[in-house]
Amino acid sequence: MAAKKLGKIGNTNVDGSFISDGFSNWKAGTEKFRKHAESECHKEAVERLVTLPATTHDVGEMLSAGHAKEKADNRK
Secondary structure (H helix, E strand, O other): OHHHHOOOOOOOOOOHHHHOOOOOOHHHHHHHHHHHHOOHHHHHHHHHHHHHHHHOOOHHHHHHHHHHHHHHHHHO
């Protein structure tokens, strides 16, 4: 919900009950979850979850590579 308020969710198919409004109708929960899982909002979020690791690098590896480069530059 905070990500939505900060504008970090770029999805145009936002389902308010699961992102900004919250969910409290647990009697109809199973049906609502199934409906949400089939929504464009959920499908886009899952796609981003799958593709994000392939497009970003591990922070530890980036820091290690940066540190190795800095050491090599300092030795020169």
